[in-house]
Amino acid sequence: MIATVATVVAGSIAAAVVLMGVSYVWAPGGAAGFGIPDVPVEDRAFRSWSRVKGNRDIGTGLLLLVVLVGGPPQLLGAAMIVAAVMPACDAVTVARAGGPPAAAYGVHAATAAVMVAVGLVLLGA
Incomplete structure (x- = not known):
């Protein structure tokens, strides 16, 4: 039962990461919510780096979804x-x-902590 909940949470995280990545690529000005203050959203270099982050997120989320669909729970946990x-x-x-x-701790660090907790549950599945 707990492994099923962990799998649903893992899938939700993966899908959310893909959607966030798409938003960074589609509208990089919205990336100011990442948490870095005084971001010049109109700056071309910033917009390019925002797209790099978005591409990273899309790739990561899709990879997790592939492992979710095609691999055992332990592989998803490790991933x-x-x-x-x-x-x-x-x-x-x-x-x-x-x-x-x-942003630093309540969003990013908390996400990392949840991912590790879900991963540990799935490793034990």
């Missing part, structure tokens, strides 16, 4: 734990840029 490195690094990036703690 979730490894993929948690990205939001953990995002938390550090936002914190070091002087971004709001709510």
Whole structure:
């Protein structure tokens, strides 16, 4: 039962990551919500980096969805734990840029923690 809940949470995270990635590629000005303060959303270089982040998110989310559909729960668990490195690094990036703690810890670090917890449950499935 708990593995089923963990699988649903993993799928939801993967789908959300794809959708966030699409939003960063489609409308990079909205990426200011990432948590880095004083982002010049009209700046061409920023918009390019926003698209890079979006592409990374799309690829990561799709990879997790492929593993969810085609692999055993243990493989999905391992993939979730490894993929948690990205939001953990995002938390550090936002914190070091002087971004709001709510974004650094409440969004990015919390996402990483949930991904690791879900991964550990699936590893034990």
